[in-house]
Amino acid sequence: MNVEFINPFLESTIKVIETMAFTKVTPGKPSIKQGNKSWGCVSGIIGLASEQLTGNLILSFDKPSILGIVGGMLGEELSGITPDVVDAVGEITNMISGGAKATLSEKGHKFDMATPIMLVGKDVEITQLSKGPVITIPFRTDKGEFVVEVTLHPTK
């Protein structure tokens, strides 16, 4: 994967979560994903596609981090993964990929976005039939942790 593709997703993640949830977000070191276990208890998936590029963005949240983020968005204390929290995961995934899409589009790397999918469940095995490595970036908020996975490669 073009390393130039990583920063727009990292920066968009920080901007969206900090702006929406009024919480500080600290990124860890990006690495190449090993294994195929999902992470956390709720994930948002969005397909990225154009004639030039194909990939996915996957966000996976532990329970404290997503309850803190969505609680911050709504201005209330949340205790469980309700349908509203699940929908918020899809909206956040959509906004983060939209931010990265805008940045990369300016550099000539265009793609469109599929419909967000949300998964609830622990220890779900997620594999991608990717043409190259999946990059994973851990993030920490003051409530918990989440992980962003990006893969984006030439279509042909």
Added chain:
Amino acid sequence: MNVEFINPFLESTIKVIETMAFTKVTPGKPSIKQGNKSWGCVSGIIGLASEQLTGNLILSFDKPSILGIVGGMLGEELSGITPDVVDAVGEITNMISGGAKATLSEKGHKFDMATPIMLVGKDVEITQLSKGPVITIPFRTDKGEFVVEVTLHPTK
């Protein structure tokens, strides 16, 4: 969802599975998906995206059906969901969406395909943040059953 979009996915599913796995495939009646539980034990997901359209194709197989289909493709008897079977789910998902993409493209409904994602796990909750209904089509092979879910809607 434009009903014109359903048949290309249905026909591509039958063609790909019958051609690859040498097994007869019988479709059931399409309906609007209710609830948010996943179906079967292994699923393939592919995002569909263009400036005009956004959606997903999700295939979910019960264990007998996918072992029968991939066993038919490889010409051997399979007993478990191995990494090769999981990869085959991604390939099948890719081929079915590719067939529907070709048919719909001829009619002016263009979209590109994201990277296939495979999920292994039972009772995973899958929700889509879709702009319209998700259509679900059940299929039967001589070994088992699988379900195809399609959502494809105008991007704006």
